[in-house]
Amino acid sequence: MKNETQRPFIEKVAQDTRDYVQSLLDEVQRLSRSVAELEVEIQTRDERELRLSERMAAVEAESRNFAMRYAEVEQQNSNLANLYVASYQLHGTRDRDRVIAAIQEIIINLIGSEQLVIWEANGDDELRQVGSFGVDADEWASVRADDGVIGLCLANRTRFIVHQSLVLPSGHEKKLTACIPLLLDEHLAGMIAIFELLPQKDGLAAVDHELFDLLASHAASALYCTRPAPPREGAE
Amino acid sequence: MKKKVLLVDDSNTVLLMEKMILAKGPFEIIVAHDGIEGIEKAKSEQPDVILLDVVMPRLDGLSACAVLRSDAATAHIPIVMVTTRAEEANIETAFRNGCTDYVTKPINAVELLAKLINILEANAAVAP
Numbered sequence: 001m002k003n004e005t006q007r008p009f010i011e012k013v014a015q016d017t018r019d020y021v022q023s024l025l026d027e028v029q030r031l032s033r034s035v036a037e038l039e040v041e042i043q044t045r046d047e048r049e050l051r052l053s054e055r056m057a058a059v060e061a062e063s064r065n066f067a068m069r070y071a072e073v074e075q076q077n078s079n080l081a082n083l084y085v086a087s088y089q090l091h092g093t094r095d096r097d098r099v100i101a102a103i104q105e106i107i108i109n110l111i112g113s114e115q116l117v118i119w120e121a122n123g124d125d126e127l128r129q130v131g132s133f134g135v136d137a138d139e140w141a142s143v144r145a146d147d148g149v150i151g152l153c154l155a156n157r158t159r160f161i162v163h164q165s166l167v168l169p170s171g172h173e174k175k176l177t178a179c180i181p182l183l184l185d186e187h188l189a190g191m192i193a194i195f196e197l198l199p200q201k202d203g204l205a206a207v208d209h210e211l212f213d214l215l216a217s218h219a220a221s222a223l224y225c226t227r228p229a230p231p232r233e234g235a236e
Numbered sequence: 237m238k239k240k241v242l243l244v245d246d247s248n249t250v251l252l253m254e255k256m257i258l259a260k261g262p263f264e265i266i267v268a269h270d271g272i273e274g275i276e277k278a279k280s281e282q283p284d285v286i287l288l289d290v291v292m293p294r295l296d297g298l299s300a301c302a303v304l305r306s307d308a309a310t311a312h313i314p315i316v317m318v319t320t321r322a323e324e325a326n327i328e329t330a331f332r333n334g335c336t337d338y339v340t341k342p343i344n345a346v347e348l349l350a351k352l353i354n355i356l357e358a359n360a361a362v363a364p
Contacts (some may be wrong), residue, residue, distance in 0.1 A: 078345035081256040105249035112342045
Protein backbone atom coordinates (compact mmCIF):
# COMPACT_ATOMS: atom_id res chain seq x y z
CA MET A 1 0.00 0.00 0.00
CA LYS A 2 2.86 2.29 0.92
CA ASN A 3 4.61 1.47 -2.42
CA GLU A 4 1.49 2.43 -4.31
CA THR A 5 1.39 5.82 -2.63
CA GLN A 6 5.14 6.42 -3.35
CA ARG A 7 4.94 5.54 -7.07
CA PRO A 8 3.84 8.94 -8.41
CA PHE A 9 6.59 10.59 -6.41
CA ILE A 10 9.25 8.19 -7.76
CA GLU A 11 7.98 8.71 -11.30
CA LYS A 12 8.16 12.45 -10.80
CA VAL A 13 11.74 12.22 -9.49
CA ALA A 14 12.65 9.97 -12.42
CA GLN A 15 11.04 12.41 -14.87
CA ASP A 16 12.78 15.38 -13.26
CA THR A 17 16.09 13.53 -13.44
CA ARG A 18 15.52 12.72 -17.14
CA ASP A 19 14.62 16.37 -17.76
CA TYR A 20 17.71 17.54 -15.90
CA VAL A 21 20.00 15.14 -17.80
CA GLN A 22 18.36 16.26 -21.05
CA SER A 23 18.93 19.89 -20.13
CA LEU A 24 22.58 19.08 -19.35
CA LEU A 25 22.93 17.32 -22.71
CA ASP A 26 21.34 20.35 -24.44
CA GLU A 27 23.76 22.64 -22.61
CA VAL A 28 26.74 20.45 -23.62
CA GLN A 29 25.51 20.56 -27.22
CA ARG A 30 25.11 24.36 -27.06
CA LEU A 31 28.57 24.77 -25.54
CA SER A 32 30.07 22.45 -28.17
CA ARG A 33 28.53 24.64 -30.88
CA SER A 34 29.92 27.74 -29.16
CA VAL A 35 33.39 26.17 -28.94
CA ALA A 36 33.20 25.25 -32.62
CA GLU A 37 32.13 28.80 -33.48
CA LEU A 38 34.95 30.22 -31.35
CA GLU A 39 37.45 27.92 -33.04
CA VAL A 40 36.28 29.18 -36.43
CA GLU A 41 36.49 32.76 -35.15
CA ILE A 42 40.00 32.20 -33.78
CA GLN A 43 41.11 30.65 -37.05
CA THR A 44 39.61 33.57 -38.99
CA ARG A 45 41.32 36.02 -36.66
CA ASP A 46 44.66 34.20 -37.01
CA GLU A 47 44.30 34.31 -40.77
CA ARG A 48 43.40 38.02 -40.64
CA GLU A 49 46.37 38.66 -38.34
CA LEU A 50 48.63 36.79 -40.72
CA ARG A 51 47.29 38.80 -43.68
CA LEU A 52 47.79 42.03 -41.70
CA SER A 53 51.36 41.04 -40.78
CA GLU A 54 52.10 40.25 -44.41
CA ARG A 55 50.58 43.57 -45.50
CA MET A 56 52.57 45.42 -42.82
CA ALA A 57 55.81 43.74 -43.96
CA ALA A 58 54.98 44.69 -47.56
CA VAL A 59 54.28 48.31 -46.56
CA GLU A 60 57.53 48.43 -44.56
CA ALA A 61 59.49 47.07 -47.54
CA GLU A 62 57.78 49.62 -49.79
CA SER A 63 58.62 52.39 -47.34
CA ARG A 64 62.28 51.29 -47.22
CA ASN A 65 62.31 51.17 -51.00
CA PHE A 66 60.90 54.71 -51.20
CA ALA A 67 63.46 55.94 -48.66
CA MET A 68 66.27 54.39 -50.72
CA ARG A 69 64.90 55.88 -53.93
CA TYR A 70 64.54 59.28 -52.22
CA ALA A 71 68.19 59.10 -51.09
CA GLU A 72 69.23 58.09 -54.62
CA VAL A 73 67.27 60.99 -56.16
CA GLU A 74 68.77 63.39 -53.61
CA GLN A 75 72.25 62.07 -54.43
CA GLN A 76 71.54 62.42 -58.13
CA ASN A 77 70.31 66.00 -57.58
CA SER A 78 73.44 66.75 -55.62
CA ASN A 79 75.60 65.23 -58.38
CA LEU A 80 73.81 67.27 -61.03
CA ALA A 81 74.29 70.38 -58.90
CA ASN A 82 78.02 69.57 -58.77
CA LEU A 83 78.21 69.22 -62.53
CA TYR A 84 76.16 72.37 -63.12
CA VAL A 85 78.35 74.39 -60.74
CA ALA A 86 81.55 73.06 -62.33
CA SER A 87 80.33 73.79 -65.86
CA TYR A 88 79.02 77.24 -64.89
CA GLN A 89 82.31 78.18 -63.22
CA LEU A 90 84.42 77.04 -66.19
CA HIS A 91 82.39 78.94 -68.77
CA GLY A 92 81.42 81.93 -66.66
CA THR A 93 84.54 83.91 -67.52
CA ARG A 94 86.87 84.82 -70.38
CA ASP A 95 89.67 85.62 -67.95
CA ARG A 96 92.45 83.02 -68.03
CA ASP A 97 93.40 83.35 -64.35
CA ARG A 98 89.76 82.90 -63.36
CA VAL A 99 89.48 79.79 -65.52
CA ILE A 100 92.53 78.32 -63.81
CA ALA A 101 91.13 79.34 -60.40
CA ALA A 102 87.81 77.72 -61.32
CA ILE A 103 89.55 74.44 -62.22
CA GLN A 104 91.39 74.55 -58.88
CA GLU A 105 88.17 75.29 -56.96
CA ILE A 106 86.35 72.42 -58.68
CA ILE A 107 89.10 69.99 -57.69
CA ILE A 108 89.38 71.30 -54.12
CA ASN A 109 85.70 71.84 -53.30
CA LEU A 110 83.80 69.40 -55.50
CA ILE A 111 86.22 66.50 -55.99
CA GLY A 112 88.00 66.94 -52.65
CA SER A 113 91.76 67.25 -53.07
CA GLU A 114 94.13 70.01 -52.04
CA GLN A 115 97.05 68.70 -54.09
CA LEU A 116 96.82 69.38 -57.80
CA VAL A 117 98.68 70.58 -60.86
CA ILE A 118 97.27 72.05 -64.07
CA TRP A 119 99.41 72.04 -67.20
CA GLU A 120 98.91 73.36 -70.69
CA ALA A 121 100.22 71.45 -73.70
CA ASN A 122 103.43 72.88 -75.09
CA GLY A 123 103.67 71.09 -78.40
CA ASP A 124 102.78 67.41 -78.62
CA ASP A 125 105.11 65.96 -76.02
CA GLU A 126 105.52 68.51 -73.28
CA LEU A 127 103.34 70.03 -70.56
CA ARG A 128 103.93 73.47 -69.09
CA GLN A 129 102.43 74.26 -65.68
CA VAL A 130 99.80 77.01 -65.50
CA GLY A 131 98.52 76.38 -61.99
CA SER A 132 99.04 74.29 -58.88
CA PHE A 133 97.85 73.95 -55.30
CA GLY A 134 99.28 72.15 -52.30
CA VAL A 135 102.37 70.81 -54.13
CA ASP A 136 105.85 72.07 -54.85
CA ALA A 137 105.15 74.08 -58.01
CA ASP A 138 108.79 73.94 -59.17
CA GLU A 139 108.83 70.16 -58.96
CA TRP A 140 105.98 70.01 -61.48
CA ALA A 141 106.89 73.00 -63.67
CA SER A 142 106.95 70.83 -66.79
CA VAL A 143 106.49 67.20 -67.77
CA ARG A 144 107.78 65.43 -70.87
CA ALA A 145 106.20 62.48 -72.61
CA ASP A 146 108.67 60.03 -71.07
CA ASP A 147 108.26 61.25 -67.45
CA GLY A 148 106.52 58.55 -65.39
CA VAL A 149 102.78 57.90 -65.31
CA ILE A 150 101.88 61.51 -66.16
CA GLY A 151 104.26 61.37 -69.12
CA LEU A 152 102.60 58.13 -70.22
CA CYS A 153 99.18 59.82 -70.05
CA LEU A 154 100.63 62.65 -72.15
CA ALA A 155 102.14 60.31 -74.72
CA ASN A 156 99.01 58.16 -75.08
CA ARG A 157 96.34 60.84 -74.36
CA THR A 158 94.92 58.41 -71.80
CA ARG A 159 93.46 58.95 -68.35
CA PHE A 160 95.04 57.47 -65.23
CA ILE A 161 92.82 56.61 -62.27
CA VAL A 162 94.39 54.90 -59.29
CA HIS A 163 92.86 51.46 -58.52
CA GLN A 164 91.72 51.23 -62.15
CA SER A 165 95.17 51.01 -63.63
CA LEU A 166 97.77 48.27 -63.72
CA VAL A 167 100.49 50.91 -63.65
CA LEU A 168 101.54 51.92 -60.14
CA PRO A 169 102.87 55.46 -59.70
CA SER A 170 106.15 55.70 -57.81
CA GLY A 171 108.70 58.28 -56.70
CA HIS A 172 107.27 61.81 -56.63
CA GLU A 173 104.14 60.53 -58.39
CA LYS A 174 103.45 58.06 -55.58
CA LYS A 175 100.37 59.91 -54.30
CA LEU A 176 98.89 60.42 -57.75
CA THR A 177 95.14 59.69 -57.68
CA ALA A 178 94.12 60.79 -61.16
CA CYS A 179 95.64 62.27 -64.28
CA ILE A 180 93.16 63.74 -66.76
CA PRO A 181 94.16 64.78 -70.28
CA LEU A 182 92.18 67.84 -71.39
CA LEU A 183 91.15 67.09 -74.94
CA LEU A 184 89.44 69.12 -77.64
CA ASP A 185 88.51 66.40 -80.10
CA GLU A 186 91.92 64.76 -80.58
CA HIS A 187 93.87 67.91 -79.74
CA LEU A 188 95.54 67.94 -76.32
CA ALA A 189 94.92 71.28 -74.60
CA GLY A 190 96.43 70.38 -71.26
CA MET A 191 96.47 67.97 -68.34
CA ILE A 192 95.34 67.88 -64.72
CA ALA A 193 96.98 65.79 -62.03
CA ILE A 194 95.22 65.18 -58.72
CA PHE A 195 97.31 63.79 -55.91
CA GLU A 196 96.15 62.95 -52.37
CA LEU A 197 92.41 63.22 -51.64
CA LEU A 198 91.14 64.99 -48.51
CA PRO A 199 91.27 62.70 -45.45
CA GLN A 200 87.45 62.52 -45.18
CA LYS A 201 87.18 61.15 -48.75
CA ASP A 202 87.01 57.33 -48.80
CA GLY A 203 87.90 57.28 -52.48
CA LEU A 204 86.58 58.43 -55.81
CA ALA A 205 82.79 58.36 -56.14
CA ALA A 206 80.71 58.06 -59.32
CA VAL A 207 80.21 61.82 -59.43
CA ASP A 208 84.00 62.34 -59.33
CA HIS A 209 84.32 60.38 -62.57
CA GLU A 210 81.54 62.54 -64.06
CA LEU A 211 83.50 65.61 -62.96
CA PHE A 212 86.64 64.18 -64.60
CA ASP A 213 84.67 63.79 -67.84
CA LEU A 214 83.39 67.34 -67.53
CA LEU A 215 86.87 68.72 -66.78
CA ALA A 216 88.40 66.72 -69.66
CA SER A 217 86.27 68.52 -72.22
CA HIS A 218 85.05 71.76 -70.61
CA ALA A 219 88.32 72.73 -68.92
CA ALA A 220 90.04 72.01 -72.24
CA SER A 221 87.78 74.39 -74.15
CA ALA A 222 87.89 77.02 -71.37
CA LEU A 223 91.72 76.92 -71.34
CA TYR A 224 91.89 76.92 -75.14
CA CYS A 225 89.48 79.87 -75.47
CA THR A 226 91.46 81.96 -72.96
CA ARG A 227 94.97 81.12 -74.21
CA PRO A 228 97.21 84.16 -74.72
CA ALA A 229 97.06 85.46 -78.28
CA PRO A 230 100.20 84.52 -80.29
CA PRO A 231 102.50 87.47 -81.03
CA ARG A 232 101.49 89.14 -84.29
CA GLU A 233 103.93 88.82 -87.20
CA GLY A 234 106.22 91.81 -87.37
CA ALA A 235 105.35 92.88 -83.85
CA GLU A 236 108.33 93.57 -81.63
CA MET B 237 58.31 81.36 -42.97
CA LYS B 238 61.69 81.55 -44.66
CA LYS B 239 64.80 81.26 -42.52
CA LYS B 240 67.72 83.56 -43.20
CA VAL B 241 71.00 81.75 -43.92
CA LEU B 242 74.25 83.69 -44.18
CA LEU B 243 76.83 81.99 -46.43
CA VAL B 244 80.39 83.13 -45.82
CA ASP B 245 82.96 81.82 -48.30
CA ASP B 246 85.55 83.31 -50.64
CA SER B 247 84.99 80.59 -53.23
CA ASN B 248 82.29 81.28 -55.81
CA THR B 249 82.18 77.56 -56.55
CA VAL B 250 81.27 76.76 -52.94
CA LEU B 251 78.79 79.65 -52.70
CA LEU B 252 77.02 78.51 -55.87
CA MET B 253 76.96 74.92 -54.63
CA GLU B 254 75.55 75.96 -51.25
CA LYS B 255 72.92 78.17 -52.92
CA MET B 256 71.82 75.25 -55.11
CA ILE B 257 71.54 72.93 -52.12
CA LEU B 258 69.59 75.47 -50.04
CA ALA B 259 67.30 76.33 -52.95
CA LYS B 260 65.42 73.14 -52.03
CA GLY B 261 64.43 74.51 -48.64
CA PRO B 262 62.56 77.52 -47.25
CA PHE B 263 65.69 79.68 -46.99
CA GLU B 264 66.52 83.27 -47.73
CA ILE B 265 70.18 83.46 -48.72
CA ILE B 266 72.62 86.22 -47.81
CA VAL B 267 76.24 86.06 -49.00
CA ALA B 268 79.55 87.36 -47.67
CA HIS B 269 82.99 86.74 -49.18
CA ASP B 270 85.31 86.88 -46.16
CA GLY B 271 85.29 86.86 -42.37
CA ILE B 272 85.00 90.64 -41.90
CA GLU B 273 82.11 90.99 -44.36
CA GLY B 274 80.55 87.94 -42.68
CA ILE B 275 80.62 89.62 -39.24
CA GLU B 276 79.15 92.84 -40.67
CA LYS B 277 76.33 90.98 -42.43
CA ALA B 278 75.64 88.87 -39.34
CA LYS B 279 75.15 92.05 -37.28
CA SER B 280 73.03 93.87 -39.84
CA GLU B 281 70.97 90.96 -41.18
CA GLN B 282 70.60 88.87 -38.00
CA PRO B 283 70.46 85.53 -39.87
CA ASP B 284 68.95 82.39 -38.31
CA VAL B 285 72.12 80.41 -39.07
CA ILE B 286 75.59 81.05 -40.53
CA LEU B 287 77.56 78.71 -42.82
CA LEU B 288 81.17 79.76 -42.30
CA ASP B 289 84.17 78.68 -44.38
CA VAL B 290 87.47 78.22 -42.51
CA VAL B 291 90.14 79.42 -44.94
CA MET B 292 89.31 82.95 -46.15
CA PRO B 293 91.17 86.20 -46.86
CA ARG B 294 91.16 89.19 -44.46
CA LEU B 295 89.76 87.18 -41.53
CA ASP B 296 89.60 83.37 -41.41
CA GLY B 297 86.49 81.46 -40.35
CA LEU B 298 87.79 80.32 -36.96
CA SER B 299 88.62 83.90 -35.90
CA ALA B 300 85.32 85.19 -37.32
CA CYS B 301 83.50 82.51 -35.31
CA ALA B 302 85.18 83.66 -32.09
CA VAL B 303 84.31 87.32 -32.81
CA LEU B 304 80.66 86.44 -33.55
CA ARG B 305 80.40 84.49 -30.30
CA SER B 306 81.91 87.28 -28.20
CA ASP B 307 79.52 89.93 -29.56
CA ALA B 308 76.15 90.08 -27.78
CA ALA B 309 74.43 91.00 -31.05
CA THR B 310 75.52 87.77 -32.77
CA ALA B 311 76.37 85.38 -29.91
CA HIS B 312 73.03 83.57 -30.20
CA ILE B 313 73.30 82.78 -33.95
CA PRO B 314 74.16 79.12 -34.68
CA ILE B 315 77.33 78.71 -36.76
CA VAL B 316 78.10 75.72 -39.00
CA MET B 317 81.75 75.61 -40.04
CA VAL B 318 82.49 74.37 -43.57
CA THR B 319 85.95 72.85 -43.65
CA THR B 320 88.21 70.91 -45.98
CA ARG B 321 90.31 69.89 -43.00
CA ALA B 322 88.40 67.38 -40.92
CA GLU B 323 91.29 66.49 -38.61
CA GLU B 324 90.38 66.27 -34.92
CA ALA B 325 92.54 69.26 -33.94
CA ASN B 326 90.79 71.55 -36.43
CA ILE B 327 87.34 70.45 -35.35
CA GLU B 328 88.30 70.91 -31.69
CA THR B 329 89.48 74.45 -32.41
CA ALA B 330 86.24 75.19 -34.27
CA PHE B 331 84.13 74.02 -31.32
CA ARG B 332 86.36 75.85 -28.85
CA ASN B 333 85.76 79.03 -30.85
CA GLY B 334 82.02 78.48 -30.51
CA CYS B 335 80.76 76.76 -33.64
CA THR B 336 77.53 74.80 -33.34
CA ASP B 337 78.35 72.09 -35.86
CA TYR B 338 80.52 71.46 -38.92
CA VAL B 339 80.38 69.92 -42.39
CA THR B 340 83.29 68.86 -44.55
CA LYS B 341 84.02 69.54 -48.21
CA PRO B 342 83.01 68.27 -50.68
CA ILE B 343 79.64 69.25 -49.20
CA ASN B 344 77.09 66.45 -48.95
CA ALA B 345 73.72 68.04 -49.73
CA VAL B 346 71.64 65.63 -47.62
CA GLU B 347 73.95 66.01 -44.62
CA LEU B 348 74.02 69.81 -44.85
CA LEU B 349 70.23 70.15 -45.14
CA ALA B 350 69.68 67.70 -42.26
CA LYS B 351 72.09 69.61 -40.00
CA LEU B 352 70.57 73.00 -40.85
CA ILE B 353 67.03 71.78 -40.26
CA ASN B 354 68.02 70.18 -36.93
CA ILE B 355 69.72 73.37 -35.77
CA LEU B 356 66.81 75.60 -36.83
CA GLU B 357 64.24 73.29 -35.21
CA ALA B 358 66.25 73.12 -31.98
CA ASN B 359 66.53 76.92 -31.96
CA ALA B 360 62.80 77.33 -32.59
CA ALA B 361 62.07 74.98 -29.66
CA VAL B 362 64.06 77.08 -27.17
CA ALA B 363 62.96 80.46 -28.54
CA PRO B 364 60.75 82.44 -26.10
